[in-house]
Amino acid sequence: MPSAGRSTMTTTPEPMVTGSAPPTVHAAERRLHPMSWLFVLLAQLRQFVVPLVALLVFGRGDRNELWPLIGVGVLVLAAVWQYFTFRYGVAGDALLVRKGLLERSVRVIPFARIHNVALQQSLLHRLFGVAEVRLESAGGKKPEAEMRVLKLDDALALEQLVRHRGQASAVDEVGAPSTPAVPEATTLLQLPLGEVVRHGLVSNRGLIVVGAGVAGLSQISPRLLPNLFERWGEVLFGYAGSHDFGIAGYALAAASLAVLAVALLRLLSVLLSLLQYYGFTLRESGRRLTVERGLLARWRTSASRRRIQAWTLYEGLTHRLLRRRSLHVDTAVAEEQQQQRALRELAPIATPQACDRLIAHLLPKADWAGQAWRPIPVHNWWRLFLPGMPWILVVGGVAGWRFGAWGLLAVPWLAWSAYAARQHARRAAYAVNDQLVAVRGGWWSRWWRFAEIDKLQAVSLSVSPLDRRCGTATLWLDTAGATPMGPSLRIRFLPTDEARALHDTLAATLSRRPLRW
Template sequence: MPLQVLLVTLVFLALPGSLLVQFGLVWVLLMTLAVACGAVAFALLAWWNSSFGLRDDHLVVHSGLLRRSSREIPLSRLQAVDVVRPLLMQVLGLAELRVELAGGDSSEIRLRYLSWGRAERLRAALLAHAAGLAGSTPKAPEWPFFRLPFGLLLGALAFRLPVLGSVVLFVLLIAAGGAVVSSTGLFEAGVLGGAVPLLLGLMRGFLGPLMRYTDFYSSLSPDGLRLRYGIFQARMQTVPPGRVQAVRIVEPLLWRAMGVVRVEANVAGYVGERQMDSSTLLPVVPRRIAYLLVRELFAGADVSRTALHPAAGGRARDGDLGVDEQLFVARRGRVCRVTEIVPHTRTQSIRMTAGPVSRRRGVATVEADTPPGPIRAHASGREIAEARRIVEGMAAFGHAARHSNAGPERWATRSEPPPSAR
């Protein structure tokens, strides 16, 4: 609400700005105050007239002040439940519940200004209904998985080529500007024009992730993978079993010496900007812990058992590819090594593509399509006959895997435990 009020106030000042100047400073301040108070009143009335509840296996949400709307959503479409607490809400003891549903950009539901306890209870009830259990089921227990030390986060974020390069350039620009001032007595504006973008880039690439992932803690629970992180916007993210469609393990060049990686994922339900914002499962983690998480997410799949084979001609840039009964694994990159992992049960389609140049070389690219996200699992430079065999084999593996495993819906009522349960 504070951001909405601020936005309305800024728009009021920006649009008729030239006309407001004629009234004088006092009247401008009074009108701005009136607009801000009106925006606060409207937001409070809209919040007061909003309601929600659980009806059988449906979440019912009523909202709107001037235009009343009602939504009734089957919880079988639930993809993820997040509890978000901006700094002001933390001070007031409030929280916002964000419910992600299958269905595109308009599928997110936000329940704002709930008490912290009520948000926790509602989150547990929604996850229980989605799992096929009674809404009164107690909150599922959890087992600690990984807590990110602040020193490791700080060192890993600083020990990256873009950050180190920006720091070096910034220092050189400041030194050059100082030399010009000392020799001529004049300030060189070009120094400021180069230093400011570098400083903004450092804030985005270093301070942003540092504030976001401070106090990062992950745990495993029968209702999914739980992630807690953030200072100025504390967030608790719960990804139910089966919603992680693909995993990517990223190893920047300098991180390999430290033995740490970043784990990202395509999570069903998140779309657009929300997908990119929620794709990081572990921001900095030892390599061993990353592969342990993959086994937890994908029902015991062991990436180390998947044999990787180089591309035709042994070209390093095309990377390696491995396929077995459970997984599609592609690894590539020298400066930044990337390992993409897709279980056959999550693959939506398999493609073999070859452009005119590739056909002349006799090679093709194999792609494993998953729901939208940052991961586009593929392996290039495969001989056409080999690529065709891989596609046919993956189709057979996928059919067998989906035939023997049910979908993620109502996982708690099935005889087998969810992938992330211990």
């Protein structure tokens, strides 16, 4: 994707018009790309693809089956209508978006409110030289504006305009006399092809895709997969029986199939990583970060550094074998687009040293490398083991009742769970300084979760009945933009006095400092 320097969009903003009349947009207001109706139509038809294909393939030629095509025609007219009635322009320190002709709407979006600019290019977008643009804010369920689609040069120019005007608005808020100079973009991280392949090896995206495929096939035909496995089993066991395989032969065949399945899943994960992370580049321009990635489809998203709410370092078992880590962040953007288009990955995969350098560069006052970690009391390990013990006993009892001696496998399973719980407790720790609060955990898969104290939304102390019995408490630290899939920013099993002292210290610090988004 070309850099923002290619932009050709020029605007001369006029002052915002107050009063009841709608704001005046600059005369050089712009339309969408002439082929935008096609992309709007394809997006609307996406949910009707399966019924339409079924109609065309399995239809019996009855004229009544053609009635749904009238709906397609209506969608075509609506897409063309949007092209002719959609306008956007600049007025003062805001972007104005006009929609409709008979029923008109004018949306005024201050540049300072726009927290994230996301550009997306599918393969079809790249063929037409266009891009889809979404302007997102910290709150709300939907983007502030969605432009489907703009010329690529106009999309990049709009991104640059939002970035520069947003910086100017932020400077004006603190009383600066003029607009800041445009900083040069510097590359903080770039993933070569080998790193993208490593990312595929450490991820489980292939398993997710296979699971989704199995679920989809089960919806089409519930007996399709069982019949397939039964037929496959008949062929394998028939082949094994004809060659007089013994127990060792069956075990070797099963192990070979398992290795083959794992290899195919990893290969699929590598292919998915190439599609999504090829050419991954993290750049910094002033206080704004921009990520660009993708092989066929290209994603380009940017957000201000001050919108980063929390950080997560992750290191799985395969990561450690390859001496790599992943660095993710939570940003305050529209919830609907957090998972796909928000700036969430600063380093999908990188060396521990590279991750530490990124943290030190973006959080220079936090002293991440010099954190003094305070361990959680190890004698609470049994509380990590306790929740899973009833399930192991139930499964072992059912297995013993149904399969006899196989139920005894619950005994080593219990021993392993207790050992794993103790290892988790030994690694659990937290760290607090004037700028940062951090928590670490995990054993085979390790993680570090941390946030600037200024970004904390709430600090709460909870004491369960078991906590009161053990003289402990849990400290919860809430931030904006947190995902439920990641580790929580909480400190568990602290002695009550220590937890209350830490709670009071953090609460007092937050009360003295203004909340930053």
